[in-house]
């Protein structure tokens with residue numbers, strides 16, 4: 364009998380998970396975000412043992428697990444490794460679709476970071492294209508202080 | 520200490536886009552009842568330990584395993600939970616037996632993806648310091664992996680689409696499958712574009728359901744069934760989390776996991792020796808990439824491999840005769856359902872999708888962004 368009732372009229376109870384967090388970003392990321400906020404400079408870290416340059420910064424080398432303590436300044440220019448154009452909306456997206464997002468290897472770095480690609484005709488998106496960081500006017504020491512990466516215009 | 524773990528029986532719910540008439544524990548109850556009956560055991564007397572797989576965020580509560588002992592006769596017994604993927608729960612259940620601690624284990628997984636918005640959970644699983652605020656989810660990340668795979672090896676969206684056509688077609692022979700269809704490559708390519716090159720048909724649909732199995736020592740497995748399935752090899756491996764730390768066009772973690780599993784099982788030539796593969800393709804391109812990682816073809820040849828027809832239901836090495844995840848299986852249940860399908864193949868219980876005379880099967884579970892973690896199980900009869 365209960366089975367017939369639920370088939371006809373299933374009941375639901377609603378719930379919401381609303382949890383505010385204030386995450387510590389740690390030693391190196393604090394420096395990383397302050398450099399972006401105050402000087403529009405993107406920093407990586409260099410492993411003192413195997414010399415690879417990692418961005419975003421990590422306090423332990425991803426190759427040799429050596430401890431890393433210092434940041435190295437990168438130029439803010441780089442190369443597009445891969446990308447997509449988002450055509451759908453979702454509850455978590457930070458931009459209105461359509462927009463481009465990619466994995467960008469900064470010059471001098473051995474790893475790449477994920478960020479938006481702006482001021483670009485989607486048809487021109489191509490792996491290997493040169494990009495440079497564009498920063499927001501108002502900066503709050505988080506990853507969105509970088510507005511997006513835009514194509515570097517060829518001279519002449 | 521026992522040296523072999525036997526899978527006695529497996530069970531699933533039918534997978535559906537929503538199951539509003541059952542709450543989560545009732546999904547577990549359904550598969551527990553089925554698997555206990557299939558194994559011919561007493562839940563109360565014979566099951567010593569319950570290993571479950573579920574995720575707190577998907578279930579919308581902390582300790583998502585809390586209601587499980589209630590429906591599995593688990594009070595005053597050993598109860599533990601594995602998060603992420605159900606294939607890992609099978610592995611953990613096998614470890615319970617290999618340790619000598621338990622002789623008979625119930626392994627179960629459940630998820631009702633229809634209960635919430637999965638993109639929020641995906642976003643919350645991504646690095647919170649440098650990446651989460653970008654609004655990244657698994658589909659955007661997968662699209663970037665698919666693009667990199669295309670660029671590096673010349674794989675095409677048509678080859679991705681062939682996976683959808685094959686798996687949704689196979690699903691017509693699977694009574695547990697949620698979505699089945701007779702499709703053409705053009706149908707897939709013309710469906711709604713989500714994130715270039717991934718269309719809505721290239722992504723697994725939202726799904727609800729559960730899966731369970733009974734694991735036992737060799738001695739007990741042989742007593743309970745004349746068709747025990749043995750776990751012959753296992754391997755699991757993790758890649759880094761950050762997309763920019765990895766070569767997305769290759770799956771190093773899966774290569775490592777499958778090599779470990781094959782070595783343990785004594786497999787030297789996987790494509791010749793393995794009869795059937797059930798793998799976890801959350802997106803169509805992943806089936807091609809995972810066939811490379813499983814050593815069924817060389818790096819960069821996943822496209823040619825689907826073109827060859829070898830992975831079709833009647834091919835040399837059928838991949839996802841069940842219809843795979845693209846036919847609709849929820850996260851967490853995904854990997855366990857691959858193991859269950861492989862078990863049924865080896866027991867000759869796969870009905871219309873049966874691969875005749877299957878003796879050696881590979882089941883694969885994975886999880887995380889762009890297949891960060893992989894678990895490979897080799898099963899034999």
Ligand SMILES: [Zn+2]
Pocket residue numbers: 410411412413414415424425426427428429
């Ligand atoms: Zn190093």
